[in-house]
Amino acid sequence: MDPALSEAVRRGNPVVFFDVALGNAPLGRIKMELFKRECPKTVENFRQFCTGEYRRGDMPTGYKGSHFHRVIPDFMIQGGDFLKGDGTGRMSIYGDKFADESFAYKHTEPGLLSMANSGVDTNGCQFFITCAPCDWLDGKHVVFGKLLDPASLLVMRKIESVQTGAANKPKTPVTITECGEL
Numbered sequence: 001m002d003p004a005l006s007e008a009v010r011r012g013n014p015v016v017f018f019d020v021a022l023g024n025a026p027l028g029r030i031k032m033e034l035f036k037r038e039c040p041k042t043v044e045n046f047r048q049f050c051t052g053e054y055r056r057g058d059m060p061t062g063y064k065g066s067h068f069h070r071v072i073p074d075f076m077i078q079g080g081d082f083l084k085g086d087g088t089g090r091m092s093i094y095g096d097k098f099a100d101e102s103f104a105y106k107h108t109e110p111g112l113l114s115m116a117n118s119g120v121d122t123n124g125c126q127f128f129i130t131c132a133p134c135d136w137l138d139g140k141h142v143v144f145g146k147l148l149d150p151a152s153l154l155v156m157r158k159i160e161s162v163q164t165g166a167a168n169k170p171k172t173p174v175t176i177t178e179c180g181e182l
Contacts, residue, residue: 004149005182008033014043015148016050018063019178020155022162027174028155030129031148031182032113039101039144042115042123045093046144049080049125050179054093061091063125068159068174070167075134077159078116079176080126087116087167090124097122105143107134111153113145131160 008015011033018030034043047053052060066082083089092098099121107114107130114137116126123142147153163171 002149004033005031008148012036014047015182016047017179017182018050018176020068020159021175021177022158022170023172026177027158028151030152030155032145032152033148034113034145035105035143038104039142041094041098042101042142042144045098045123045125046113046127047181048093049082051181052179063176063179066176067170068176069169070128071159071162071164071170071174072131072168073160074132076128076130077156077174078126078128079174080116082125086169087126090118090122090126092124097124099123100142101144102142103139107137107141107143109133111147111156112143113147114141114143117141129156131156 013036014034016032020027036043049062052062054061068077068079069087070078081087081089110131112130114128115123116128117123159174165171
């Protein structure tokens with residue numbers, strides 16, 4: 001077993017992954033350790049959208065096939081809007097939205113996984129990954145995980161470098177082609 005994965009498991013934290021493609025070209029795999037002890041509700045929401053365990057009707061609902069719809073170099077890459085694909089869709093496994101859970105972790109470095117929101121207690125399915133320290137987000141967005149290894153950071157950097165157009169939307173779709181739990 002991968003040493004970083006073993007350490008995350010030893011800490012009792014789930015590890016999930018995204019396989020990502022730019023257009024039809026695979027970019028690689030992003031592995032993420034989720035901070036279960038500090039953010040159990042947030043982690044479970046994200047984990048179920050990664051695995052497809054959450055269902056609407058009989059259909060698995062989640063990140064597979066969705067896009068990173070917003071990319072801002074030296075700031076963050078944002079995804080998770082599998083409802084509308086443009087950053088306006090929101091839902092959670094708990095209903096429309098759920099409360100901010102913990103601000104224990106700060107936006108101190110690249111590779112942190114945080115909830116995107118539209119204000120206090122409006123967490124849903126959207127998330128972002130930091131590409132740089134973003135301390136102005138502390139106390140406003142819940143950090144609930146981190147990229148597990150250097151290979152994952154490299155994939156994040158590849159996404160960060162894609163060409164974007166209006167509203168920081170990638171000109172070529174950046175798609176989560178597969179996702180799940182390791």
